[in-house]
Amino acid sequence: MQEVSVVLGSQSYDIHIGEGFLDQLEVLMQSFSFSKRGLLISDSNVALLYGDKLLNILNQNGFAFDLFVVHAGEQAKSFNIAQKIYTKVIELGLDRKSPIIALGGGVVGDLTGFIAATYLRGVPFIQIPTSLLAQVDSSVGGKVAINHGLGKNLIGAFYQPKFVLIDLEILETLPQREIYSGLAEIIKYGIIADDKFFDYLDTNSQKILELDKNTLSHIIRRSCEIKADVVSKDEKEAGLRIILNFGHTIAHAVESDTGYKKYNHGEAVGIGMHGAALLSLYLGLIDETVLNRVIQIIQKFQLPLYAFDCTVENLFEFIGRDKKVTSGKVKWVLMNSIGQVIIRNDISDDLVKRVLSEIVKSSDSKNL
Numbered sequence: 001m002q003e004v005s006v007v008l009g010s011q012s013y014d015i016h017i018g019e020g021f022l023d024q025l026e027v028l029m030q031s032f033s034f035s036k037r038g039l040l041i042s043d044s045n046v047a048l049l050y051g052d053k054l055l056n057i058l059n060q061n062g063f064a065f066d067l068f069v070v071h072a073g074e075q076a077k078s079f080n081i082a083q084k085i086y087t088k089v090i091e092l093g094l095d096r097k098s099p100i101i102a103l104g105g106g107v108v109g110d111l112t113g114f115i116a117a118t119y120l121r122g123v124p125f126i127q128i129p130t131s132l133l134a135q136v137d138s139s140v141g142g143k144v145a146i147n148h149g150l151g152k153n154l155i156g157a158f159y160q161p162k163f164v165l166i167d168l169e170i171l172e173t174l175p176q177r178e179i180y181s182g183l184a185e186i187i188k189y190g191i192i193a194d195d196k197f198f199d200y201l202d203t204n205s206q207k208i209l210e211l212d213k214n215t216l217s218h219i220i221r222r223s224c225e226i227k228a229d230v231v232s233k234d235e236k237e238a239g240l241r242i243i244l245n246f247g248h249t250i251a252h253a254v255e256s257d258t259g260y261k262k263y264n265h266g267e268a269v270g271i272g273m274h275g276a277a278l279l280s281l282y283l284g285l286i287d288e289t290v291l292n293r294v295i296q297i298i299q300k301f302q303l304p305l306y307a308f309d310c311t312v313e314n315l316f317e318f319i320g321r322d323k324k325v326t327s328g329k330v331k332w333v334l335m336n337s338i339g340q341v342i343i344r345n346d347i348s349d350d351l352v353k354r355v356l357s358e359i360v361k362s363s364d365s366k367n368l
């Protein structure tokens, strides 16, 4: 088992990375003084595969957990579902030491964390991420949220888990499309912080796509290290943490404009990173060679570059509600090079619209 630490004073915690070690959960749980009664939250796909196994591990070792299952998909990050879970935890009589565990992808992680952060003003929260994206990104760093019709993750908190348990074996059942989605956030880490890691991803793309265990283990660990480092330096996004949002200004607008149905998060991030790289090119921050390297790696990992079923006007409006807007100005995370980004809040509306019109395609466009 490998460990990566998120260093946040009294809120510090470890990310445990290993293979076939879900039963370690019991040992980790015993190292905290949690109440016995708790809630495991999962989605309809993951609960079917791993729900009983986890419940058995917990309940055969002195805990009394219930399982709450939400329908798989982004729609679960909603007020409506949160309300149902609040009712459940109140009925169960969970107390301030009762652990709430997220078993699933980023949707379950963000939703569960939001419940844990707000029920009784905060109860212990544990992340067991089951998608690649959740293992390398959403389970780490404490951003928890639900969506609003007017935008993505608009209602949320910073609330850290007690620990994160990553079991690589669990990825064996993850659909291929979701593997690609996780790779989008992994590419992001190379672009924002580590050019050598970007090169590694490029060179080892075949092994990655074949889910070679050693390669996968390396890229998951390196991604967690980069995220843990950024979060340890700037937990609440006062400055540095904004870099983790590379590609997300456009991505969130694309997800919102398509009702969270057409693209999964990683796919939207692929489109968003393309847009951010184009903006960087037009501002003279990078040259065509760098842009093309970004485009090629997005394509290698089977992610989209263009947004269908969106309009420039809608995307522009959603971008105006981005969480990184201050005094009416969007903070854009742009590229200086591969491995280094820069924050700019002086980008003209015309330039943003020019880029949006390049990445928005109509459904009759061919061969993209």
Ligand SMILES: NC(=O)c1ccc[n+]([C@@H]2O[C@H](COP(=O)([O-])OP(=O)(O)OC[C@H]3O[C@@H](n4cnc5c(N)ncnc54)[C@H](O)[C@@H]3O)[C@@H](O)[C@H]2O)c1
Residues within 6 Å of the ligand: 043, 044, 045, 046, 049, 072, 073, 074, 077, 104, 105, 106, 107, 108, 110, 130, 131, 132, 133, 134, 137, 138, 139, 140, 141, 142, 143, 144, 153, 170, 171, 172, 173, 174, 175, 178, 181, 264, 265, 266
């Ligand atoms: N909090 C953060 O820092 C952060 C970071 C990145 C993304 N996010 C959020 O995470 C969400 C996306 O997460 P995601 O990509 O994991 O999506 P997801 O949670 O919807 O999971 C993707 C799909 O894979 C299925 N699945 C998950 N694990 C599986 C497994 N082991 N076997 C079989 N099926 C499995 C799920 O049921 C779902 O259908 C978005 O809401 C995004 O905004 C949050």
Ligand SMILES: O=C(O)C(=O)C[C@@H](O)[C@H](O)[C@H](O)COP(=O)(O)O
Residues within 6 Å of the ligand: 137, 141, 143, 152, 153, 185, 241, 244, 245, 248, 323
């Ligand atoms: O952890 C962060 O910080 C991130 O920005 C990670 C992103 O990959 C993630 O999608 C996050 O939820 C986006 O944050 P938001 O504040 O724009 O909702």
Ligand SMILES: [Zn+2]
Residues within 6 Å of the ligand: 137, 185, 248, 265, 269
């Ligand atoms: Zn993301």
